[in-house]
Amino acid sequence: MNHAGGYVADSRIRLVEWLPWLLALLCYIFAPSYLPLGSYVLTMIIFALSLDLVVGYSGIITLGHSAYFGMGAYVAGILAARLTAEPLLGLATATLGAGLLGFLTGIVILRTRGLALLMLTLAITSLCLEIANKATGWTGGADGLGGFAMQPILGLFKFDMFGKTAYLYCLAVLFACWWLVRRLVYSPFGASLTGVRENNQRMNAVGAPVYMRLVISYTISAALAGLAGALLTQTTQFVGLKVLGFELSGELLVMLILGGIGRIYGAFVGPLVYLVAQDYLAKQFPEYWYFGIGMILVLVVMFIRGGILGIVDAGIAKWRGTSA
Amino acid sequence: MTAALESRSLCKNFGALTVADRIDFRLERGARHALIGPNGAGKTTFINMLTGRLRPSSGKMLLGGEDITALGQAARVKRGLGRTFQINTLFLNLPAIDNVALTVAEREGVAWSMFRPANRYRAVIDESMALLQTLGLADDARVHVARLPYGKQRLVEIAVALGLKPKVLLLDEPAAGVPSLESHRILDVLAALPGEIAILIIEHDMDLVFRFAKRITVLSQGTILVEGTPAEIAANQRVREVYLGERHV
Numbered sequence: 001m002n003h004a005g006g007y008v009a010d011s012r013i014r015l016v017e018w019l020p021w022l023l024a025l026l027c028y029i030f031a032p033s034y035l036p037l038g039s040y041v042l043t044m045i046i047f048a049l050s051l052d053l054v055v056g057y058s059g060i061i062t063l064g065h066s067a068y069f070g071m072g073a074y075v076a077g078i079l080a081a082r083l084t085a086e087p088l089l090g091l092a093t094a095t096l097g098a099g100l101l102g103f104l105t106g107i108v109i110l111r112t113r114g115l116a117l118l119m120l121t122l123a124i125t126s127l128c129l130e131i132a133n134k135a136t137g138w139t140g141g142a143d144g145l146g147g148f149a150m151q152p153i154l155g156l157f158k159f160d161m162f163g164k165t166a167y168l169y170c171l172a173v174l175f176a177c178w179w180l181v182r183r184l185v186y187s188p189f190g191a192s193l194t195g196v197r198e199n200n201q202r203m204n205a206v207g208a209p210v211y212m213r214l215v216i217s218y219t220i221s222a223a224l225a226g227l228a229g230a231l232l233t234q235t236t237q238f239v240g241l242k243v244l245g246f247e248l249s250g251e252l253l254v255m256l257i258l259g260g261i262g263r264i265y266g267a268f269v270g271p272l273v274y275l276v277a278q279d280y281l282a283k284q285f286p287e288y289w290y291f292g293i294g295m296i297l298v299l300v301v302m303f304i305r306g307g308i309l310g311i312v313d314a315g316i317a318k319w320r321g322t323s324a
Numbered sequence: 325m326t327a328a329l330e331s332r333s334l335c336k337n338f339g340a341l342t343v344a345d346r347i348d349f350r351l352e353r354g355a356r357h358a359l360i361g362p363n364g365a366g367k368t369t370f371i372n373m374l375t376g377r378l379r380p381s382s383g384k385m386l387l388g389g390e391d392i393t394a395l396g397q398a399a400r401v402k403r404g405l406g407r408t409f410q411i412n413t414l415f416l417n418l419p420a421i422d423n424v425a426l427t428v429a430e431r432e433g434v435a436w437s438m439f440r441p442a443n444r445y446r447a448v449i450d451e452s453m454a455l456l457q458t459l460g461l462a463d464d465a466r467v468h469v470a471r472l473p474y475g476k477q478r479l480v481e482i483a484v485a486l487g488l489k490p491k492v493l494l495l496d497e498p499a500a501g502v503p504s505l506e507s508h509r510i511l512d513v514l515a516a517l518p519g520e521i522a523i524l525i526i527e528h529d530m531d532l533v534f535r536f537a538k539r540i541t542v543l544s545q546g547t548i549l550v551e552g553t554p555a556e557i558a559a560n561q562r563v564r565e566v567y568l569g570e571r572h573v
Contacts, residue, residue: 006448007417007425008466011441186441188429195426198415205375205413205425206488207538208435222454 001218011186035163042170048267050224056262059197064121067128068242072098072226077239097227106218130245144240166235260307326389328353328522358537363500366546406490416470419526424452427487475506495525
């Protein structure tokens with residue numbers, strides 16, 4: 001089954017769904033030198049989950065999701081540099097700030113569809129990029145914003161130089177996000193989003209407030225993206241202009257397609273494979289590593305529409321077919 | 325007594341082309357009414373205006389006596405106006421039960437719930453299941469609609485419309501594309517629908533029309549040609565002229 005959710009779907013957590021968490025903990029124990037990369041992967045998984053909510057579940061095509069990621073990253077950074085470096089407070093503020101931006105932009109752009117919508121999402125992230133670039137007093141402009149030190153989490157866990165705390169922090173936040181997104185996907189609200197994606201006109205005909213439902217899903221997604229952005233700021237203790245602009249949005253979309261759109265674990269597999277491949281290729285072929293990424297994407301798009309999880313599905317179906 | 329659904333001098337022009345010309349129409353409560361007419365008579369335009377998909381150029385529409393002319397599709401649905409579509413517009417990649425349950429959830433106002441899993445909403449699921457059962461689709465509830473034969477898809481379409489608990493139900497060619505063997509099943513289903521629902525059916529299958537409807541309105545070139553009982557319509561000379569060459573009449 002491709003899409004989770006709906007009124008007859010089994011919403012209980014299956015055994016295999018604990019696998020990612022087990023792997024993450026094993027990684028913590030056995031690969032300590034990879035923890036900074038691991039933290040980044042976990043952060044991007046949250047960001048990919050947020051994108052999956054709009055692209056995969058609601059059917060809103062966007063190339064501007066970095067606007068909300070960047071909003072969260074800068075809110076967390078500015079808060080830490082000027083007011084308080086309390087991490088959880090920073091996360092909450094950034095989530096609310098990005099959610100608010102998502103709501104305000106959502107009510108404007110979601111009146112459009114298709115290419116017009118795509119252009120507007122691009123415009124919004126470009127606007128945000130330019131604002132961050134020019135408002136150097138707040139954001140540090142092209143130099144970025146750094147020089148702040150996060151306080152210990154809950155006053156107990158200090159961020160260490162090996163990134164151990166940061167990794168576990170990211171893992172805990174991702175776990176909370178995963179649980180919430182999972183609840184959302186299996187809820188009647190999630191089912192109605194699937195309805196909007198599958199057949200917008202029909203949803204109108206059964207009396208669903210389609211537009212408001214899209215705005216709310218967009219807002220939730222933006223808040224989640226902001227949370228991911230804040231997490232990146234706090235774990236790297238730096239914000240640069242790279243968190244905005246459509247390059248990051250595009251990269252994220254590639255990760256999601258690679259993993260498999262419209263399914264929770266596509267957002268897990270995509271960033272993991274993409275970022276680990278990028279790390280490996282950049283070490284092996286410092287000059288040509290983008291070529292490798294390009295090849296992977298071409299292969300995925302040409303031969304496996306459902307992403308990596310699509311192949312896994314097909315493999316399992318075949319195995320069941322031959323063993324039965 | 326106020327009609328279940330009524331239109332008063334309803335007009336629609338696309339530029340110089342008039343597709344609906346002062347249509348005065350009454351659908352009585354609990355009616356079994358058919359709207360027929362040759363291709364291009366303006367039947368679907370008329371239905372699209374009644375459901376709010378298309379704005380009329382002039383005229384008024386009343387649902388149970390209330391003016392609904394300015395209301396959009398969703399608002400009319402909330403007031404009890406349900407419809408099926410001529411071309412299937414189901415959620416093809418979802419199971420049949422979800423197609424119905426999404427509708428029931430909207431009506432019950434639970435579709436905003438974000439936390440409890442959808443499969444815990446027993447009332448919604450049970451009602452959807454019961455609807456599928458009345459249409460003989462109980463065994464197909466978990467099958468994705470795209471994998472159902474076309475005739476069954478049409479039945480799912482009716483189940484979805486019934487999920488709105490409509491007071492008025494507009495059926496746009498419920499038997500279109502269905503093999504004549506199965507169109508009997510559709511007729512059986514229609515005949516078994518609750519009597520208090522006013523039903524307006526648009527259909528090309530004259531066999532079905534004449535067996536189902538107690539009243540028939542003939543539309544031709546955007547205007548009402550004649551209205552009467554099936555026997556009156558069958559005997560009407562002008563209807564024969566409009567349908568000249570069509571073997572059913």
